[in-house]
Amino acid sequence: MSSQNFSSLDLASDFLDNLKSLGYHTMTPIQSQALPLALAGQDLLAKGKTGSGKTAAFGICLARKLRPSVSRPQSIVLCPTRELADQIATELRRLARRMPNIKVLTLTGGIPIGPQLRSLAHGAHIVVGTPGRIADHLRKRSLDLRNVNTLVLDEADRMLDMGFIESVECIVQQLPTKRQTLLFSATFPDNILELSQKILSNPVRIEAESNNAAPKIKQVFYQCKATEDFYSMLPIISKHAISRAIIFCQTKVQCEDLAKSLKKKGLSAEAIHGDFEQRQRDEILTMFSQESLSFLIATDVAARGIDVSQLPAVINFELSRDPKVHIHRIGRTGRADAEGLAISIVRPRETGRWQAVQEEMKQQLPLQTVPAIASSSTLPKPPMACIRIASGKKQKMRPGDILGALIQGAGVPKDAIGKIKIFPFQSYVAIQRPLVQKAFKGLRSAQIKGRRHGMIILS
Structure with missing residues (x-):
């Protein structure tokens, strides 16, 4: 199937409107092959590289199947690292943002398990995480998979390369046998084909090259x-x-x-x-x-x-x-x-x-x-500099709070402000390098959310 518009899919009009507002218009090759099958409930063994549009290929399917009134995990997405889990969770929230009270929860290693236990106690509709940490929750019986109708494995080849095979198999054993499974991998080595035979039911095999390869x-x-x-x-x-x-x-x-x-x-x-x-x-x-x-x-x-x-x-x-x-x-x-x-x-x-x-x-x-280096050569400097602020989500810090303080309090032009990232206890904002000292001085003297915060220039 060639690339085509998302409007050709069997999706509700409000869902399509949301896709359009997010900039989803024409499907990538992997999306045009995978989505009609996934939406029909078919298991998939899909080959796709990073940047091919895999997240939307399975994310749209997960979002459409959600039942907001059931606050138990209905879909589970396994991926190799925390960073990828965060990216997938962010995109799934965007895809489901017009649905009421949808909770997408990330469960990954490298961070304390306590806050995750408390979040799970309040329920979640989709769980995205690394196999090791999700297996930990299963051992603690803090994660209930009885309502899961869809399992997604993203970057499955790398998960197995990183030694997650036992954790993946442990998770699969505790899932309902009647479910849909979507496996995405950049390559199809023997261990992936062996795993697919164990966990997929009559899958359709898809091999779609990225447009950007x-x-x-x-x-x-x-x-x-x-x-x-x-x-x-x-x-x-x-x-x-x-x-x-x-x-x-x-x-x-x-x-x-x-x-x-x-x-x-x-x-x-x-x-x-x-x-x-x-x-x-x-x-x-x-x-x-x-x-x-x-x-x-x-x-x-x-x-x-x-x-x-x-x-x-x-x-x-x-x-x-x-x-x-x-x-x-x-x-x-x-x-x-x-x-x-x-x-x-x-x-x-x-x-x-x-x-x-x-x-x-x-x-x-x-x-x-190897070329010779010219005596007049100048080494590159990054275009932005980063300011770390010693407050984050736990202090109710939001990107808009920082943006407002920079523009109104520090007098920094909006187009000189780059990405803002908020973590639980600290925040990071990128500023065009020539203006970072002005931004830093302005932020130190200004109040963000009614008080001053500790901060430092990192680069």
Whole structure:
């Protein structure tokens, strides 16, 4: 089935009006294939890459099936990371926003379980979470799955790669056998096909490529000696004028070492990996999404679920041992009709990995020599700077409160204010770099919600 308008679907007029107000007009390939089947109650085994529109492909189905009067979980969405769970939950709330009192609850690890227990006690219609934490709730008997009519597994291949198979199977065992199951995966390795045979009932298999996939990504491979890998980064960044990128490493130590090296050279860079506390991870990811941090250095596991729109480049500081992982890495750039750039550094010991990528992608990807850096080269600075405010949702802080204080109290133009992110105990606001000192001074002297708040400039 080719792409078509959402109005062709069997949806109520008010639901279609909401989709239109959210900017949903023409379906992506995966949506046009999956939605008619999902809305008809069919199980799906769907192949779709990041950025292909998967969330709406299952989210519209979940929203249409909701019964607002039943405040027990009716749908459950499993995904690999907290960040992805938060993104999915946000979009599901938007899709169901014209329905009364719909509660979408996220249950993920890395945060205390107590607040989740209290939220569950008040009921929820849709639960979105990571398999490990949801399995924890099942063991505590704090989560009742008896009313669940739909199970969604998003990025199923990465969930299994991260070792969640036992938790997934534990969850499935406690679900009603009469249910709809929608499995979405970027790849179909053997373990996914084995899992699908266990949990899906007569599924329809869909393979839809994203409109924004590899053809719009320019790949450049640089050959360097192992002793020169750190020194190659500056000339590569300078030559390609890379202002923002995710840099992939294989190990936590490698991430930390590279971040320290780039910082010493004056670049805006932070590492992220599994040893980080959730609050520290949230802060770094917020700065990166707000464009107040130029380079996010991560392992594959730490980067799962990070979905940054309009990412201009990806850099593979070390090639993945799995060419499919390489394709998934570079798929984070070149979305939404934008051009993408993927840079890869190849050491002598990685020649076999480079050849495997060429075979997997069926492309000739020649090796180039690392460019020399010009003496006049200027290193990029992020366009925004981030202010952290020591108040959040627990203090009833809202984005509008911060926006009003900046415009009215600090005199900052609205178009100089970027993304605002509110967490339970702190908030983050991005300001155009030339105006960050003015914004900071104005916010410190102004009152937000009737009082002054502690704050600091992070970048």
